[in-house]
Amino acid sequence: MLSISTDELFNFFQKHLICESLTKQEVGRLIHYLQDKKYEGEEVISDAGEVGESLGFIVKGKVLFNGADADHTAVGKQGVGTLIGEMSFFDRKPRNLRMTAGKKGVQIFMLTRPMYERLKVEEPFIAVNILENAIVSLDDLVRHMGDDISALGHYVHGFGKR
Numbered sequence: 001m002l003s004i005s006t007d008e009l010f011n012f013f014q015k016h017l018i019c020e021s022l023t024k025q026e027v028g029r030l031i032h033y034l035q036d037k038k039y040e041g042e043e044v045i046s047d048a049g050e051v052g053e054s055l056g057f058i059v060k061g062k063v064l065f066n067g068a069d070a071d072h073t074a075v076g077k078q079g080v081g082t083l084i085g086e087m088s089f090f091d092r093k094p095r096n097l098r099m100t101a102g103k104k105g106v107q108i109f110m111l112t113r114p115m116y117e118r119l120k121v122e123e124p125f126i127a128v129n130i131l132e133n134a135i136v137s138l139d140d141l142v143r144h145m146g147d148d149i150s151a152l153g154h155y156v157h158g159f160g161k162r
Helices: 006-015 024-033 086-091 113-122 124-157
Strands: 035-039 044-046 054-066 074-078 098-112
Touching: 006 024, 024 113, 024 124, 054 086, 086 124, 098 113, 113 124
Parallel strands: none
Antiparallel strands: 035 098, 044 098, 054 074, 054 098
């Protein structure tokens, strides 16, 4: 069970545009499928090479993404109101990055694979909303990655060079 009421989770979803078409009653039913997970500062949430068995909504704190190299080079971060773990969760391929809690820790509402499988059967409308949210999250990631690659190209090649 989550450490949040149905009203609070509904308001959180509305504020962060997560599954915003769910009614308060549907959010109340979703609560029973989610797990409340807390990670201390810099604790590993999942490592590169693991296949994602859950996806999560960040409720408090930040999640840092680090490379699989020896130095665990920082490559990105996600904050409150974002979804994490959706890529490996849905394609069942090993993660390319390590996910760790930010320095102040992080709280995540996790949806495990077994609970998602139940959700698809018992609450298909809610499951579709989560899937659509994951698609939007991945789309946002790809768009930002495209912007980053473009900016890097401009940096490397310079503006206006002939």
